[in-house]
Amino acid sequence: MNSFFARKFVIQGIFIAVAFVIVIRLFYIQIIDESYLLSANNNVLRKIVVYPARGVVFDRNGKVLVQNEPVYDLMVTPREAKEIDTALLCQLIDIDVAGYKTRMDKARDHSPYRASIFEKQLSAATYAQLQEQLYKFRGFYVQNRTVRSYPDSIAPQLLGYIQEVNEKDIERSKGFYKSGDYIGGSGIERSYEDLLRGQRGIKNQMVDALNRPKGIFMEGRYDTLAVSGEGLISTIDxxxxxxxxxxxxxxxxxxxxxxxxxxxxxxxxxxxxxxxxxxxxxxxxxxxMKLLNDETKPMFIRxxxxxxxxxxxxxxxxxxxxxxxxxxxxxxxxxxxxxxxxxxxxxxxxxxxxxxxxxxxxxxxxxxxxxxxxxxxxxxxxxxxxxxxxxxxxxxxxxxxxxxxxxxxxxxxxxxxxxxxxxxxxxxxxxxxxxxxxxxxxxxxxxxxxxxxxxxxxxxxxxxxxxxxxxxxxxxxxxEKKIIKDEFTEKxxxxxxxxxxxxxxxxxxxxxxxxxxxxxxxxxxxxxxxxxxxxxxxxxxxxxxxxxxxxxxxxxxxxxxxxxxxxxxxxxxxxxxxxxxxxxxxxxxxxxxxxxxxxxxxxxxxxxxxxxxxxxxxxxxxxxxxxxxxxxxxxxxxxxxxxxxxxxxxxxxx
Missing domain, CATH: 3.40.710.10 (DD-peptidase/beta-lactamase superfamily)
Known part of the structure; x- marks a missing residue:
């Protein structure tokens, strides 16, 4: 009789222990570990960052010195990228197979579950070719960006350029920038970065199992709009x-x-x-690198x-x-x-x-x-x-x-x-x-x-x-208000x-x-x-x-x-x-x-x-x-x- 009750308590203890392990595991999966949530969301929702246009730079008489033109970044979520026709994708975006592997390894190192840039700044012509067959490449999608364009090709040392952020930029921004973002690298692009960059937006898009867009989630109720950067009026004639x-x-x-x-x-x-x-x-x-190694130092701001x-x-x-x-x-x-x-x-x-x-x-x-x-x-x-x-x-x-x-x-x-x-x-x-x-x-x-x-x-x-x-x-x-900094009005x-x-x-x-x-x-x-x-x-x-x-x-x-x-x-x-x-x-x-x-x-x-x-x-x-x-x-x-x-x-x- 005593042995019966002993076996009963042992069996109950086993069931309780198993139930406790299951509860703990469910808690970990649903509350702590985000990988499954991310994977599920990626199968249904895609959060697309909407990058704002940087502020346009004018000369003192209203003529455009720096403007924007569209480019396209090819994004990838490594966990979702399966059964890819590698040769076709390489042909469409003009890279080799070794380049594909290098880019995929870099994206996987960044995060298997989060999207990152696979190939940046595709031209409009390249994007047009890719768009027709993008549905064949599960886990890949295109994100619209803008880059700078210089109509007169003048004043590079004062206007500056933009570049991809590095770890120091990300750290200094306290999380504002993420890997793959762009920042002013020199010139007034750097000096006035906080004003030129604008404010990013988010677009929630529904996709099916084949990564094909299926409309806007909740009619855009949870989307945020991008705000363009401030324009600058330069003193330059x-x-x-x-x-x-x-x-x-x-x-x-x-x-x-x-x-x-x-x-x-x-x-x-x-x-x-x-x-x-x-x-x-x-x-x-x-x-x-060509400019950096030029003996005449064209990037030196004399x-x-x-x-x-x-x-x-x-x-x-x-x-x-x-x-x-x-x-x-x-x-x-x-x-x-x-x-x-x-x-x-x-x-x-x-x-x-x-x-x-x-x-x-x-x-x-x-x-x-x-x-x-x-x-x-x-x-x-x-x-x-x-x-x-x-x-x-x-x-x-x-x-x-x-x-x-x-x-x-x-x-x-x-x-x-x-x-x-x-x-x-x-x-x-x-x-x-x-x-x-x-x-x-x-x-x-x-x-x-x-x-x-x-x-x-x-x-x-x-x-x-x-x-x-x-x-x-x-x-x-x-x-629009043509504000001038106080330090430049001091006599x-x-x-x-x-x-x-x-x-x-x-x-x-x-x-x-x-x-x-x-x-x-x-x-x-x-x-x-x-x-x-x-x-x-x-x-x-x-x-x-x-x-x-x-x-x-x-x-x-x-x-x-x-x-x-x-x-x-x-x-x-x-x-x-x-x-x-x-x-x-x-x-x-x-x-x-x-x-x-x-x-x-x-x-x-x-x-x-x-x-x-x-x-x-x-x-x-x-x-x-x-x-x-x-x-x-x-x-x-x-x-x-x-x-x-x-x-x-x-x-x-x-």
Missing amino acids: RDLQLLAEKLMKGKMGSVVAIEPATGEILTFVSAPSYDPNMMVGRQRGNNY PIQAQYPPGSVFKVVAALTAQQAGLISAGTIFNCPGGYRYGGGRAIMRCTHVHGATDLANSIKGSCNTYYGYTFARMIDSRGMSGPKAYDLWREGLLKFGLGQKLGIDLPGERPGLVPTSDFYTKRYGSDKWRSGFNISLSIGQGELGITPLQMANIMAIVANKGFYYRPHLVKGIG ISAGVDEKYYASVIEGMSRAVNQPGGTAYGVRIPTIEMCGKTGTAQNPHGENHAVFFAFAPRENPKIAIAVFVENAGYGGTWAGPIANMLVEKYINDTISLPKYVQDRIYNANFIPKAESKTEVKKDTSSTKKDATKRPLQGAQATAPKREYFVHHSQVNRHE
């Missing part, structure tokens, strides 16, 4: 940009033009350039990343800051015998000419190195304090002009340039007893100074405004009173419009342009041609900086480019003689790929006496700088 890029074809360098009254960038050219449409479509990866010795444009800043410090005035005269002697007369910094007795305005007109050697000496040696302390005051004045720091343009990757601290020289010379003769090359914008083309153009905007600037920017309106002082600009502007006007001026050959008959030429010496090859200007003198509409690497004289090459752009923008005409225009259009200064750039050996007596000679040992210890930062000697030619 499309026609001016097209002309500037045409003029810079076959050249390495930059063109930046700014509207002084607003800080809006009218033209932003980085040369050599590339067709932005290369960064769209199924060949994007191959094109990207206007904000290249750092050069400023050369002659720096004399404008030097004249203004010295007046503000009370060390010179418009009437201050220095005698120029053809050079500035320092170091007890043992060393000389050569000048462009023998200028004789020279005042401030004529020092700008003739680009007199001697004048600025004396000016720098007063700034460092004649202020009743040590050299390093006086230098720090001098440096503080430069920083107010936006040098040695980022200007805050709405582009990623801006570099600050370089204005060395006094500690740099104290460490170099092993003492704080140094004076102006130890870094005299700074007086004319050479030596260790580095400045970006954007900063060059901004200096011209400051002079045009007589003492202030607005932060340079590339977007002047966001969305920033350069720290020099308005009264000190008159003599500098007069000197710049004489440089262009009076015989004997360094830029007289690029004057515009109907416009009083105020400018300054420069020829920055380059120890790695031919000199760089530079020109800076604003126009007209009264109520300026444009400030411009043109920098052409390895071209030679600024007045010969950079000046005519600025001349044509300024006249085109203001008068919508170009009066420069046709033979000069043709010379600019046809010039090619891009080094040949097979030739290696060598440091030129110069044995002329002039260069032996130039600034670099007495500082040669010190300069040899200077830190290595970027490829495009060239330690130059003295500007002797304009």
